[in-house]
Amino acid sequence: MWLSSVFLKTLRDYRIAILGWGIGMGLVVVSPMASVSTLITTPEAREQLASLAANFAWNADVVAVTTIGGYATWKIGVFIFLIAIWPLLAGSRMLRGEEDRGSLDVLLSLPRPRMRVAVEKLAAMWTALLAMGLLIGLVVFAGGRKFGGEFGLGDALLFGLNLALVCAVFGSLALLISQFTQERGPAAGWTAGLLLLFIVLDMVRRVVSNSEWISRVSPIYYYNLSKPLVPGYGVNAGAMVFLLALAVLLGGAAVWLFARRDVGGTVPLPRWLRLPERTASRALPVRDWSLRSVYARGLGMIAMPTLWWTLGIAGFAGWMVFVVQLMEERLSSLLSSSPTMIDLIKNLGGGDAGVNAGFLSAMFFFLPLFLMAFAVTQVNGWSADEQDGRLELVLAAPQRRTWVLLGRFAALGTATVVIAVITLLASAAAAAAAGLNLDSGNLAAATLGMIPLGLLVAAIGYLAAGWLRTAADTGLLSFVLAAWFFISFIGPELSWPDSTLRLSAFYYYGTPLLHGLQLTSVLSVLGVTALALGVGTLRFSRKDIGV
Amino acid sequence: MAAIIEAEGLTKSYGSKRGIADVSFQVEEGEVFGFLGPNGAGKTTTIRLLMALLRADSGSGRIAGLDCWERSLEIKRLVGYMPGEPALDPNLTGGQILEYFAHLRGGVDQAYLKQLIKRFDLDTSRKFRQYSTGNKRKVVLIQAFMHRPRLLILDEPTSGLDPLNQQEFDHMVKEARDEGRTVFLSSHVLSEVEKTCTRVGIIRDGSLVRIGDVAEVKAIKRYEITITFANPISAETFKTVEGVIEAEALNHGHGVRLAMQGPADAVIKAAARYPVVSLTSYEPSLEDIFLRYYEANGQPAKEAGHVA
Numbered sequence: 117m118w119l120s121s122v123f124l125k126t127l128r129d130y131r132i133a134i135l136g137w138g139i140g141m142g143l144v145v146v147s148p149m150a151s152v153s154t155l156i157t158t159p160e161a162r163e164q165l166a167s168l169a170a171n172f173a174w175n176a177d178v179v180a181v182t183t184i185g186g187y188a189t190w191k192i193g194v195f196i197f198l199i200a201i202w203p204l205l206a207g208s209r210m211l212r213g214e215e216d217r218g219s220l221d222v223l224l225s226l227p228r229p230r231m232r233v234a235v236e237k238l239a240a241m242w243t244a245l246l247a248m249g250l251l252i253g254l255v256v257f258a259g260g261r262k263f264g265g266e267f268g269l270g271d272a273l274l275f276g277l278n279l280a281l282v283c284a285v286f287g288s289l290a291l292l293i294s295q296f297t298q299e300r301g302p303a304a305g306w307t308a309g310l311l312l313l314f315i316v317l318d319m320v321r322r323v324v325s326n327s328e329w330i331s332r333v334s335p336i337y338y339y340n341l342s343k344p345l346v347p348g349y350g351v352n353a354g355a356m357v358f359l360l361a362l363a364v365l366l367g368g369a370a371v372w373l374f375a376r377r378d379v380g381g382t383v384p385l386p387r388w389l390r391l392p393e394r395t396a397s398r399a400l401p402v403r404d405w406s407l408r409s410v411y412a413r414g415l416g417m418i419a420m421p422t423l424w425w426t427l428g429i430a431g432f433a434g435w436m437v438f439v440v441q442l443m444e445e446r447l448s449s450l451l452s453s454s455p456t457m458i459d460l461i462k463n464l465g466g467g468d469a470g471v472n473a474g475f476l477s478a479m480f481f482f483l484p485l486f487l488m489a490f491a492v493t494q495v496n497g498w499s500a501d502e503q504d505g506r507l508e509l510v511l512a513a514p515q516r517r518t519w520v521l522l523g524r525f526a527a528l529g530t531a532t533v534v535i536a537v538i539t540l541l542a543s544a545a546a547a548a549a550a551g552l553n554l555d556s557g558n559l560a561a562a563t564l565g566m567i568p569l570g571l572l573v574a575a576i577g578y579l580a581a582g583w584l585r586t587a588a589d590t591g592l593l594s595f596v597l598a599a600w601f602f603i604s605f606i607g608p609e610l611s612w613p614d615s616t617l618r619l620s621a622f623y624y625y626g627t628p629l630l631h632g633l634q635l636t637s638v639l640s641v642l643g644v645t646a647l648a649l650g651v652g653t654l655r656f657s658r659k660d661i662g663v
Numbered sequence: 664m665a666a667i668i669e670a671e672g673l674t675k676s677y678g679s680k681r682g683i684a685d686v687s688f689q690v691e692e693g694e695v696f697g698f699l700g701p702n703g704a705g706k707t708t709t710i711r712l713l714m715a716l717l718r719a720d721s722g723s724g725r726i727a728g729l730d731c732w733e734r735s736l737e738i739k740r741l742v743g744y745m746p747g748e749p750a751l752d753p754n755l756t757g758g759q760i761l762e763y764f765a766h767l768r769g770g771v772d773q774a775y776l777k778q779l780i781k782r783f784d785l786d787t788s789r790k791f792r793q794y795s796t797g798n799k800r801k802v803v804l805i806q807a808f809m810h811r812p813r814l815l816i817l818d819e820p821t822s823g824l825d826p827l828n829q830q831e832f833d834h835m836v837k838e839a840r841d842e843g844r845t846v847f848l849s850s851h852v853l854s855e856v857e858k859t860c861t862r863v864g865i866i867r868d869g870s871l872v873r874i875g876d877v878a879e880v881k882a883i884k885r886y887e888i889t890i891t892f893a894n895p896i897s898a899e900t901f902k903t904v905e906g907v908i909e910a911e912a913l914n915h916g917h918g919v920r921l922a923m924q925g926p927a928d929a930v931i932k933a934a935a936r937y938p939v940v941s942l943t944s945y946e947p948s949l950e951d952i953f954l955r956y957y958e959a960n961g962q963p964a965k966e967a968g969h970v971a
Contacts, residue, residue: 402773413763
């Protein structure tokens with residue numbers, strides 16, 4: 117049945133993503149509900165929380181943040197970027213990815229109009245997004261029940277639908293852009309860039325007064341007009357219809373262009389929009405450093421993603437360091453009236469330190485999470501190389517399998533070190549600029565201390581790649597990462613035993629911004645990393661390649 | 664001459680799926696050996712076992728006396744390998760790919776590399792993803808030859824190459840043979856094997872069904888002779904003649920088509936008793952021999968085995 121049409125076959129291809137992304141993103145929305153449910157027990161605490169949230173108004177509209185649904189809506193503000201990643205990737209690879217693989221030639225040789233093939237594929241992506249929205253809605257509803265949310269099942273489903281609609285816009289945008297690019301990577305990159313731009317444009321109205329007209333350009337603005345989880349706020353039907361119309365318009369334009377262009381070619385851009393053509397050299401790149409070894413090649417492959425992740429992680433750390441001083445007064449007030457908030461800061465940030473350091477420490481908890489997510493994406497590349505046969509010739513060269521694996525691992529390790537060091541420098545520079553006095557040793561421990569966690573995830577990924585195919589390996593790593601995050605984020609709130617908390621890698625990161633480097637913990641993580649890498653290397657050196 | 668490749672009872676399965684079973688053969692140093700078989704017969708599995716990309720369930724493979732699995736690193740220094748389905752980094756140019764593998768191998772003569780690029784007229788400035796199938800194969804072919812290996816293991820090397828480049832490939836194989844190097848190539852293009860190889864092995868359903876000189880394989884051929892006579896002659900006359908398997912009358916008895924195996928001497932002598940207008944013998948290509956091993960009834964040829 118699932119192979120009886122292009123629509124069903126494409127939907128079948130999305131089945132793991134629907135489950136994984138739907139439930140995973142649902143849990144992302146639920147996680148702040150868990151923390152806020154115990155945070156808003158007194159009127160004073162609620163007032164202070166609202167006051168604190170106002171300092172982060174750039175992130176999202178501050179509406180009823182002292183309610184479970186309102187807090188979750190506010191908290192996931194810029195996380196829309198995370199949620200939109202899947203449709204962005206799916207849209208960019210829907211047609212262009214198949215063209216890259218050459219499989220579209222076969223599909224289009226069937227007696228079926230090209231337009232119909234594209235429409236069926238697009239419809240499958242939208243259906244997948246609706247299914248994800250449904251799952252997100254159900255998980256959010258369950259989370260609301262658990263933590264005392266004030267919204268009903270209908271509200272939760274509308275929340276999922278609103279997410280699905282904005283995701284459909286960016287999936288369709290990626291599909292449209294992919295008609296102009298030769299490869300799917302640039303299409304995904306351009307769409308991600310536009311997504312970021314639209315998020316920032318939506319922020320403008322919250323930071324600069326009388327600038328709402330600028331934000332109206334952004335689809336995120338229309339997404340944010342609906343807040344079904346906020347009691348009494350509801351949805352803006354016009355905004356939702358607008359998002360739907362925009363998705364249809366963008367998707368329709370993409371399909372229309374696809375039906376008229378060469379397969380494997382691109383829609384020609386106007387001359388003034390084209391990049392200047394580079395004169396390709398036929399000379400052999402004898403001096404190219406990135407071709408000198410497996411390690412160097414690994415660095416070359418990872419350079420561009422490393423740059424973007426560095427900007428994101430270092431930017432986040434620098435920004436948090438910079439703004440924490442500005443919020444000190446309100447944070448102090450909130451902490452003094454809310455023992456629960458103190459607990460939260462303690463759980464994440466640790467200790468009984470001052471406001472700034474404690475809050476910053478809690479925010480720095482996210483740094484290793486981001487670095488580990490980076491490691492997951494790069495392990496995916498290693499696994500895909502083997503699965504797609506790209507290691508075959510490398511292993512036919514006189515290179516030991518062990519060194520091939522270790523070379524690639526070392527390149528990833530180097531990237532994690534670069535990200536951590538630049539994060540350290542950005543944080544130190546931000547602290548100096550803001551006049552914030554941070555212990556330089558602890559700051560170094562907080563930033564460089566995430567390196568072992570990045571390496572741990574990479575090592576586990578390399579180990580699992582010895583048995584699992586790419587999708588399963590990436591899925592497993594993502595699940596492990598989400599589980600660790602949940603254990604450390606929610607576990608202390610629920611008073612889980614220490615033995616359970618120790619199962620999370622974040623436990624061993626500790627609170628270095630306050631307490632410096634915990635050598636035993638770092639050595640433990642490095643020990644497990646070495647073990648995983650050792651077993652992974654042994655497995656790789658003995659396994660059948662590409663089977 | 665000593666054997667450079669020795670396979671002894673090589674067996675590999677993929678779970679419940681068949682790979683190869685008990686494959687044994689030897690390839691002498693300096694010869695060009697053709698490895699024939701249809702898709703899925705086990706050619707690539709055998710080659711990947713020799714290249715230590717797979718580990719044999721049982722049996723052993725040796726190259727230059729070294730165990731393929733245990734001493735794979737030393738073996739790879741001796742070997743130039745071309746996989747059947749080249750997959751390389753799509754974002755690297757042809758030039759970058761060749762330089763990368765030149766670095767991984769070490770000691771590649773840049774002048775010789777440029778010469779190979781020129782011979783195949785390869786545009787090295789394009790990204791691998793932008794190459795046509797033929798050009799992708801050229802890149803992989805050049806990387807297999809560029810370090811002048813003692814042994815070339817090539818999995819369906821000319822698939823996708825245009826006739827001019829196939830000709831260039833034939834020249835390169837001949838040059839390699841003249842220089843005393845060994846070529847092991849798999850193919851299902853029989854004319855190619857006939858043209859370039861000195862010996863051939865035929866693999867079917869994971870088992871080696873025949874191995875021998877190209878000429879010897881052809882000698883066990885079933886071939887045809889068509890004789891036209893001035894007067895009608897009964898086909899029955901030839902049915903009992905030595906070497907005749909089948910006899911069929913043509914042109915109302917004025918001719919006969921004989922399916923033959925073995926020497927034609929007895930048939931020639933029998934035909935000489937009548938006035939012969941013409942006699943033609945149809946020389947089978949390896950294609951015909953090959954097809955015979957894969958007849959629809961699935962029975963292996965009764966004479967299968969080592970003839971060398």
